[in-house]
Amino acid sequence: MKRLIPLVLCFIFGIVMIATQFSPHPISKRVYEEVVNGALIISPFALVLATVTLIQTHATRILRRSDHWQYSFVVFAGLITMVVIGVPFGPKNTVFEWLYNNVQVPMDATMFSLLAFFIASAAYRAFRARTTEATLLLVTALIVMLGNVPVGNLVWNKLMSWTPWVDQASAAREWILYNPNLSARRGIILGVSLGVISQSVRIILGIERSYLGGGD
Amino acid sequence: MKQKKIVLWIMVCMVMFISGTIAFSQEPAPIPPSEPEEAEVPPSVDPDVPSNVTAKDTPNDDGTSITVTWDIPPEDSGVVGYKILRNTNGGDFEEIGEQLTPLDTYDKREKINKYKDSKIVKDTSHAYIVRAIGANTTAESQQTAAVMAKAQWFHTGEIPLFISMLIFCAAIVGNVYYAKGGKDIFVRRIPGLEAVDEAIGRATEMGRSILYSTGLGGVSDVATIASMTILGQVARRTADYETPLRVPCKDPIVMNVLREMVKSSYLDEGRPDIYNEDNIFFITESQFAYAAGVDGIMLREKPAAIFLQGTFYAESLILAETGNSIGAIQIAGTDSEHQLPFFIAACDYTLIGEELYAASTYLSREPMLLGSLRGQDLGKLLIFVTMIAGVVLELIGINWITTLLQRVS
């Protein structure tokens, strides 16, 4: 019984949501919107759940003095500061804005910019002409990189001065992105889309039940 | 062997040279067809009266519009624009909307003039007059019959899509029954999944933990659901080997499902005693803070095996490179095709796109799931056949498949 009710609900909502895609009727549109809104209502509850779990995890860590427990105080400090300032005064409050602009913005941007360092180290390791395929990948990557930036065009022109392809770094990059890249991507997208449909059918029909938390 | 390689290389270089030359000699980017140029109109000619003016309820809509159509006038008709007049319940005619140019009303597909009135009064009948505007004078059409807008229950334009969906679902369900009958179904080898045991074994030998991330997706993402199933299978093996399994989460709902999932895997293996709920924990909902959190765990705890399975965005390489730097064996899998290059560069094994969805089937070998996988392949075969047939027919000048597909989209 514990499993039957969610399975039946899943089947009904699955079929109804598919049906709404084929019907332009206002009632069908309304049903679609209401179901999607319903899903949206769940998110505030999830937020409460998230906060409780976060507090629980870090409180336990401090109480048990587990490894690196001191960092959990930083979590609490951040949480309390933002709640105390944000909840009563709102996001347009100057202190909140200051904290946002001077703490969150630089930290987030820093994490994202780590990508530049990691791309460099990954590229250094991965782009080796070990096989024919790897060589093709390497050459393609070099062309795209040269086409990406203005200085690449200068380098390209020096290298290509003996061919009819002078001034074509950017065109070469676009040709690669539009043709081989797009064909491969479309192939993957087709496979993924069919996989999604197949997985959805399995879920709606109750063949795949992992989302209910495992077991049979 | 070496000669063969040289010949292959020469061929590759020649193909690249020729295709490159052809490609660069053309426009680099295919630009979609532009709108037709506005026709020049000879001045001071009385405009022709719009002919064949009809008003109909717009098909396949939610009953909020009426479509007026009329013929395209000859080139020398002197029409520079149109105005639409409408009445309600047989009352007086009033102008609605702005003045339209012939370009606004021209329907490329049906080669007719068309105006969709989306501001109708509900449950009321409307009649229309089209006024053609010339350089100095105007000419009005006869009024149309009064029509009322109606909502439709089924979008007839989507019949091909509906039929394809039914065929695809039938293929899956049919194959599930086929598999249930005990028939043996072949599944090709997926190296990334063969390596799951190796990774867990290595972590056990080294006495280190295993880190599993389901990525940034929510519980409604198919990739997350696929990832959950893989985690279930991984948890069964870690329960067997008593290897610690750490699962940092970005979504609290996903976290709760994962706790249930791992718990039941441990129960199934008869080891509920070593299940620790605290090992599946929430970090944050912020993308890069999550990446920072997981990176921190990697550097501090140095897990021997890392699984990155699910939906990932720009943090994919940040996670995978950090994992690589600590020497962990990494198995990634995602349907976010734009992140695949990063995973392929930094991980030992990568499940590409749909391989992620097939993973649960592959690992569990459950006949019903295997059957659905076979059905999915039949669907793919159907797409292949349609694509090849479409290209061949298009080459010999028959284009109904292309037209049909354009309609559907």
Place this chain on the structure above:
Amino acid sequence: MLTKLVSMDRRIVFILVALAVIIPMLVNVNLPVSTSAPTQKLYDFVEALPKGSTIMLAFDYGPSSFPELSPMAKALLKQCFDKDIGVVALTLVDDGTTLASTLIEEVAAEKNAENGEDFVFLGFRPGITQVILGMGTEIKSVFDTDYYGKKLDEIPMMENITNYDQIDLLVDLASSNTTEAWIIYANVQYNLKIAAGVTGVMVSQMFPYLQTGQLNGLMSGILGAAEYENLVEVQDKGMQYINVNSFVHILIVLLVIIGNIAYFTQRKREE
């Protein structure tokens, strides 16, 4: 030595990247920027809009992508204000509101644009699909007030704007998959014309839509920002960052070449 070079310590790579970022920032180098076709297309589209048109600008990015996407937003806003094109701005990302409002106010002050007359900032509402679909019927049904709490009915610029029918173009500045959502829900269902400005890592993801014509132009990462600044003739962060970007690209190309030379030399010696 050779083995060390083949498996170079990643910290050396990191230091080299850091130097390639810092040096061009200190030394003012100006490299010529040409314009790629997708950026030019967006610029031409906006340029061709008559005075009094309206574009919608979605600030769908958080702090992490701020350095990459904000130069695009600035250049585009300047072009719109110069040409008297109205801007309806909004965000589908919860942490994008503060960034967006600060940026708009800054450009508006520089160009003497009036809030409510030349631009409106609607702020944020949760639920990407619901917001996009809802505005297709009526913008007011999703945003009853603007970010500053003023009722939409009381804003002069919104008098003649009900839904997407009165919007000439939507430009989505995105760091995640919002552009796809705009295409699926606003372009396919409501025929809204869409262009985008995205982060460098997402560029290849956008090409299918560019090829089908569902995107009316695309600014690709910091290169796109620099190209757009060049087109609207403003010298700002985009131009500065593209120089940094150039140096890092060249560094990576050199590293890959060195890595390969070392790898092949080592292999030959082993043979």
